[in-house]
Amino acid sequence: METFTVIEHILRNRKDFFDEIRASNEISSKIRDMLISSISFFALYGAVMGSSNSALQALSSAIKLPILFLITLVICLPTLYFFNLLFGSRLTLPQTLALILTAITVTAVLTLSFAPISLFFWLTAPNYQFFKLLNVAILTLTGFFGLTFLMSGMSHVQQEDGQMARGLILRMWILIYGFVGTQMAWTLRPFLGAPGYPFQIFRQLGGNFYVNVAESIWEILTSIG
């Protein structure tokens, strides 16, 4: 349980946490604790998502959801680091990693807090399209709050010249991160597994995340009408 003290530190005293990142104070243990926390929280939420199909899908989603967030991080980290360097940032790569992991950890703990709600809806109203949209909404909401943490962390940690340019870069990076994340989610699907379909680790490539969400909304709306 000692690993989870990092959560309390981030949520209760983010200023102090960001100060410690700026001072590179125990940064490797912070990164380790945040990784363990976010992997275990996303794994549980992934298991809830996959439960709409089968035990195997639950297990597969428990592995794939943490991978989704971590691979997106690995893909997007160099972009943020080098563009920040270009505009005068003095952050090191581990500091940049720690800041992004802070956002992911906040997203993970908020997502975990929604796990009982998601489970409740799956057990009491097992409608696939509704469950899919519910999970998209939960992950969008928690991702948004996680990224606001990243913005406040970046502006707190980097107080040198060029803050305006770096702020703009961060906003653009968040957009890129969102697009990479959704494409990665689409590539690693299924996370839920449509009812009646056999278990699959991955589906064939093709289609698009946004079109699929729009189709789900349309299906729910037409079923109401």
Next chain:
Amino acid sequence: MTQIQTYLRELRRHLSVDAITEDEILREVHSHLEESATALQAEGFNVQESQRLAIKRFGDVREVARLMRRVHSSSVNEAILASYLPVALTLSFKWIILPLLASMGHWQGNPTPIIFGALAILALLVPGLTMHRWRYGYAAWAFFSVIAIAEIGT
């Protein structure tokens, strides 16, 4: 403001624990530092010097705050467990224990399924038996498990 008060103010800034725990820690550290400074004064140090030495012996404020966080950060841990355990236990119940019990259905008249069920429930009770302050989470787990069983019946 005395050196001890300055130290306590700085400690409060780095603690990151809930308000009740924060008050308890600060009260405890305050009385420890005061006692230590008083003992040093009895040895012949003046007020300023005794407080400085007492603080120095107690430790760097960031390090003390870090250690206190490790020992006292239970409220967020409890909240994490309250979300984590009912869901994890319900999923284990739904996907592992109930199917295993169902597969033993043909052993009618044999006590094995009952023994297995009792052992499984006992295993699921372990988190609550070992983490005393989490016991309220069983209400959530029981609720989800009942729905999971009801879902199988429909």
